[in-house]
Every structure is written in structure tokens, then in C-alpha cells.
Amino acid sequence: MSIARALGNALSGLTATARGTETVAANIANASTPGYARRDLAVSAQTAGGNAGGVRVDGVTRAVNASVLSESRLAEAARANAATRLDFATRIEEAVGIAGNTGSLGSALSDFRTALSSAASRPDDDIRLTQVVDKATALADRLNAASDEVQAARSAADQAIASDIATLNKSLAQVADLNRKIAVLEADGSDPSSLYDQRQGIIGEIAKIVPVQEVTRTAGAVALFTAEGAVLLDGTMPTELSFTAAGQVTADRTAGSGLSMLVQNGAELTQSQMKLYAGGSLAANFAIRDELAPAAQDLLDDIALDLHGRLANPAVDPTLTASSAGLFTDGDARASAADKTGLAGRISVNDAVVESAGGEAWRIRAGLGAATPGAVGDASLLVAMSDALDAATTATAGTGFSGKASLADRLGAVESRIATTRVNAQSEAAVINSQADTITSRLAADGVDSDAEMQKLLQYEQAYAANARVIQAIQTMMDQILEI
Template structure:
């Protein structure tokens, strides 16, 4: 081997060693960086001329694990949104026997009625009846408002998810173009590929996404159900329009809107193309879970109204007169049940603050005189009507005979069950995501292995340096001859 070839071989080894130590340093520095994939230096021995050739930096990624991780992230995004909704609803409606729950408000009202029936002449007891009735109405109002607030928040969440999707898809398309240019120039595009992976991971939390490799380092993106998000240079454009505030009774098309894809509105059946992530969960809260709970609250409010609207309870009332609970001052009807829980209120005839009088609880809402003060028939009838087992109202979600307390307990039990099921589902999906994440981390940067590689590069550096030292000594000897 000639001196020139020895120098060339040693210099190629030193160059490879320098690049190798750079990859080790990058791996160690980014061991906890999201989206970062371990780098490995690819070198081959040069058969002609000797030495080593650097073929590039290899980005080590387990594509199968990465795909599973994204699907798991979508599942967690879906169930976490739904679980948070169910938890908020349980806190508003409460649990049976829990202070502040709807059933506790009903119990307080029933207790006040029973106490007033034993002393109908006691103004303090009559005031307690009016107070607890108002508290019950306010509890129903607050629960209904919470449902519509959650639906409005879901509407805003949809808009935010769509904006994030569009921004991320545009960024992926841009990175695709930049990566293709670097690939054509033979340059390392690993940092851009890392950034692209982060963008795709962000998309995966919103909708389940599948990544398909394309030429020149580009990728195409599809939802798990087959909708094209990006395949080429122009990403798909999602659209969504809707006011922040949602009210009871609003449904899809009247006036709530679904997504549009590239300017074309999607039909309800086509929405499955974007199912499985946080976006689908927001639509589910707005269009299914929220209206379902609102309907149950409305059924409770309507049954409360109907039980006390019996003409036999208060003979002073005529046909069409509002009873103790009203729909904002008017009698509630089957045609106006939707949203009733948000509108139900105590009749102003018993509210001194609105020109009413407490004695009307005893004598009748339309009675002309408070006499006799010992009359308790109306109060007794009111209490009995709430306790009486009776079939549900037509169109109600309740089944079978039951008292009003059992109806309230049924709704609270349903809400609690949904919360438990959602949180159990979240625990399962979160555990699966954590397992996959651990596998990805184990398959990623191993600090012990990186330190071993660093020692190998140190030994390689020392060996090549010794070759140069030996060549230097040889040249000096030749010059001294």
C-alpha cells in the first residue's frame, strides 16, 4: 500500500468517525424528543481504492409500531373527550342522595310539602315549599344549560379540530416537497422527516390516519376509513361552519352542520370516514350524547309538570290555567317538551316577589281568598301526586310504573353508568397506548447502546490516528535519508 493510499484510507475513517459521533450526540440529545427517530450511520467498505464510504444517515423507525401508536392516540382522543363530557354531566345532575343532586332537590320539595300539609297555616312552612320548588326548577334549568353549554363547547371543538387538521395537512404537504428536494440532492432530510412525523401524530389525535410511502421520500395520508387527506402536492381541505351557541332542539340540518370536504358537504353516512378520533367525539356529544341527556331531563320536567297538573289536585284551576310548575308562565304541553327542563319555572302566583302570595299553595293557585287557613287538601294532594306510581308520559324514555323520585333516580343512574363505562373504556385505551409508547421508546434511542457505539468510534479514531502518525514518521525518515 502506498503512503498516499494509507493517508486516504485513514482520512476516510476519521471522516466516518466524526459523522458517527455526531449521530450519537444527536441521538443522546433527543432521546425524549417527540417524533425523533434514532439515527444510524451507514458506511460501506470501498473495494477499489480502500477506505470507507459514507452512504448516509439512516433513520430507524418501526413503521408497524408507529401506525399502531397513531391508531391508539386516535382512540384515546375519542374516549377522553366523551369521558370528560360524561363526568361534567354527572357533576351537574349528581348522584342519588348526594347534596346538590336533582333527586335531593326533589326530596327537599317533597319533605317541605309534607311538613306544610300538617300545618297549612304556617307561613314559614309555605315559604319552604315555594323555596324548594324554585330550587328544583333551578336545578333542572342548570342541568339543561350545562348540556347545551357542553354542546356549544363541542361545536367550538369541532371548529378547532378542523383548523388544526387543515394547518397540519398543509405543513405535511410542504415538508413532502422539501424532503423530495433534499432527497434529489442526496442530502440528509431526517430533521424534516421528524417534523413531518410530529405533524402526522397531531393529525392522528383528531382522526385515525394511515401513512403510505410515496416516491422521493414523500408520504400520502388517508383516514382509517379511506378518506384521502393528502396524496400529491395539494392536501384535502375540510370545512365547518356553525355558531358557538347551541340550543335545545337544534339538530343536524336545522341548523347544525356537518363537515365539508373540498367544498362538498358530507352526508351523515359519510361522516364515518372521519370517525374514531377527537373530531368524531365532538360530533357525538353535539348530535347524540347531548340531545339524549336533554331529552331525559325534559322527560323529568314534563312528568313533574303533568303530575301536578291534575285538575283533582287544585279545584281552583280552570282549563288552560298554569299549575304549580309552568313553561315560563304557560302550561307545558307534549308539543313543547323539547327544552322544557331549561324553561320550567314556579308559578308566579305563589311568589311574593312577583306579586303572588304563599297562601295560594294552601287555598289553590286561583283561589280568591286565603280562608280557611287550616285547609290542607291541596298540599296533601300535591305530595301524594309526586309519590304515586304511574305509567310514564307518552313518548317518554322512561318505562314501567314509578314515582317521580324513581324517575329522577333512573336518570341519575343512567348518567353515572355512562360515566363509569366511558372512564373504564378510557383506562383500557390509555393502557394500550402506554404499552405501544413503551415499545416505541424501547425500539428508539438506547443510551447504553449509544455509549457503546461512542466507544467504538473512539477506538476507530485512535486506530486511524495511529496510521497517520506512522505515515508521518515514515515521511520524516524518508526526508532524513
């Protein structure tokens, strides 16, 4: 081997070790950077005239396990979906309150029943009659607050949908722009690894909103589809998504009737077409707004209608007619199953017994339609009201209840369903989080290993020293030749 060839081999080795050291340094520096993929230096033997000619640097490659990355994105979408549903279920359970806890709906009903019993033992005591009105008002207020919380959750979900769509549009535009930039760098022979990392991070954020599948295209570009097949980006222009937030959502507003659906490329999607976007936080928020929250509202409305009907019965209070409102009213009128939606948010105590509204508390004893206080010792209406609450009556038509049960038992069933929904959501979230964590660990195993990178650094150091000794030996030989 000639001195010139030996020198060329050594110099190529130094160049390769310098690039390798830079790669290791970049890996260690970005070990915790989201979306960063480990870099590996690709080298091969350089030949000249069939003889070895040193080391050729072929480039820097990104170490990414595509199948695990795809699983990770689907898992993150499922995690976001489960977390959103769990947050809603927890919020509604807190609004209704845990059975037996102070401030719960069940506790308000128990206090009302206790006040009725106390007043029945001393019907002549105006303070006890006033306490019945106060506890009835507190019960109505608890129903109102729970209903308001359900509708607030729907409003929050509606706003979250708008935010998700804005993020999707922005992120898809960024991916399309990165596709173009990567294509330019690929054509120039430059290293686009940092842009690949940036694009991977953006797609990861998209996956939390809607599960995505990535398909590689020419020149380093990618196309994005939802897990169910909807096109998000395939080419230079992303799919245009839009959504109009409703602002404040009320119980009477439903999907397609006061509430917007997702619009794709100018066309509003139907309920069946929305399945194309199932799986992430976007689908969870649509489910909360259009399915889960209305179901919770129905339960509260059923309880409100049952409460109203028990005390508006002329058999309980003979001073009432079939069209009269009882102790509890729907906007000062009698409630009906036909107009049940949102009743829990509207129910209130009849002004006839509220002193601040010009009413008289003695009507709790004498009857809502009574013209005079009657006998102060007559507790028959108070007893009848208490018995009506405790009676196992047939479910009111138009409600979701069945069979015979007391009001407390029906409320217990509602509390149980709401608590079960939260427990199921929590269990599902725990399973999904465990699966997602496992996949994330598998993905991290292909990431930067600091110990392995330090071993590579030692190898590069040894290679550098070997090539440096070759150059030093060549210099010594040249010095001896020049001295001859």
C-alpha cells in the first residue's frame, strides 16, 4: 500500500469518527426530546480500483420501529378517549353526589323527608313548616345544580370539539408543509432527520385527537388516514375540517338541532359517518355532548318528574286538581312527561308556600290550593306527602323507570347507575393506560440508550486514536525520507 493511499484511508477514518461522534452527541442531547428518533451512522468500505480505500460515510439513519410507532399512536388515541370519558363520568358523579354524603342529591331528599316527618309531629309549628319549604327548595336547587352541571359538561365538550378541530387543521397543514420541505432536502441529498422528528411529534399530537395510520409516499412524504379510513392528508392539501361551536348548550339542543356536526370538505357528516373519526378525544367529546350527557340528563329529569308527580296528586292533596301544580312546579305550571327534557333544571318550589314570593308556609299543612290555614293541629296532608314519597308506586309513563318503587329507591337506582358508569370508565381507563404504557416502553426501547451511546463513543475514540497513529507514522516516515 502506498503512503498516499494509507494517508487517504486514515483521513477517511477520521472523518467517519468525527461524524459518528456528532451523532452520539446528538442522541445523548436529545434523549428526552419528544418525537426524537435515535440516529445511527451508516458507513461502508470505500474501494478504489478493486482495492480497499478507507471508509465512506453513507449517511445518518433514524432508528424507528414503524409497527410499534403505529401501535403507540393508536394506544394514545384510546388513552385520550378513555381519559375524556372518565373525566365526564367523575364530574357527573360529583354533581349528583355520593349516596349518604352531605350535599348529595340523596342527602337533600333525606332532609326533605325528615322535615316533613318533623312538621307532621307538630303541624302547628310555623318554624317546622318553614323548614319543610326550605328543605324542598334545597332539594329543587340540588336537582337544578346537577342539571346545570350536565349541561355545562355538554358545553365544555362542544368547546373541546372546536379546539380539537382547530388543532387538527393546524397540525395537518404543518405535516403537509414538512412533506414539501423533506422532499426538497431529499432531492438535494441533505439530511432531513430533524424534520422527520418534527413531523413525527406533530402526528403524535394528531393521534390523540383521532387515531391515525401513516402511509409512506415518495420523496419522504407521508399520507395520513384515520384508523377507520377517512382521508386526513394524501398529497399537498390536507382535508378541510370545520365545526361551529354552539356556545352554551341547553337540554333541548341536540345534534343536528341546534348543535353542529363535523363538516368535512364542506359537507356535514351524518351520525354513521362520524364513525370514521372514532377512537380519540374528538369522538369522546362528541359522545359526551350527544349521548352520555343527555343520558344523565334523562335520569335527573325522570327523578324530577317522579318527585313532582307524587306531590301533585289530588289523592295526596285534595285541594289540587288534575291540572294543578303541586309542591314542586315546572315554571309555576304542572310538569308533564311530554315536556320532560330539562325538567331537573327547571323544577322549583311552588310560590304558594314561599313567603319571599308572597306565599304562606301554612299551605304545606292546609293544602296548596287552600284559602285558609284550617285547623293548626291537622297533620293529615303532611303525613300524606311523606307517605307519597315512601310509597312503592308504578313508574310514571315516559320515564326510564320500571316496576314499583319509592322515590328514595328510584333515586338510589339513579345514583347506582351514575356511580357504575364512573367505575366502568375508571376500569376501562386503567386497562387502556396499562396497554399504552406497555407499548410506550417498547417504543422507548428503540430510543436512545445512554449506556450504549457511551460505548459507541469509546469505540469512536479508539478508532480516532488508531487513525491518528497511522498519520503520525506516515509523518515520521516522510521526515526520514526527506532527511536522506
